Amino acid sequence: MPHSNTVEILLAEDSLHDAELTIRELKKHNMANNLVHVKDGEEALDFIFGRGKYVSLADKIQFPKLILLDIQMPKVNGIEVLKEVKSDPRTHNIPVVILTSSKEHPDVQRCYELGANSYIVKPVNFEGFAESIRNLGFYWLLLNQPPVK
Secondary structure, eight states, rough: OOBBOOEEEEOOOOOOHHHHHHHHHHHTTTTTTTTTEESSSSHHHHHHHHHGGGGGGTTTTTOOSEEOOOSSOOOSSHHHHHHHHHTTTTTSSSSSSEEOOOOHHHHHHHHHTTTTEEEEOOSHHHHHHHHHOOOOIIIIIOOOOOOOO
């Protein structure tokens, strides 16, 4: 996907409540200027690879700088999204942070085997969740040095 509009964060989250909290916290710290929220794994893949309703944007949007990915999503789950993103040479270097409520060891193990860059279990309380999002955005958007394309 060539030049034009840079999407810094792709948030793939089916819970509107969790998405709103995430976006609010990122905006509060000026880290959500170029954020796209999708509600399921199929839409995430369509956005990333310029398919479906995003086909007209395929030549106008760069790949996101960071993908925040829930595991438990309808249509296509987050693990399948991760697998496709990390297996494509055009997207395998995009940092993917799993942001989920699943503490299940097999999920954690599988995500790291597929190339997840981080696995964060959503805290139950708002303050813990807000702090996690703030730190996540700060690290991946400001401190992390991605490979040169």
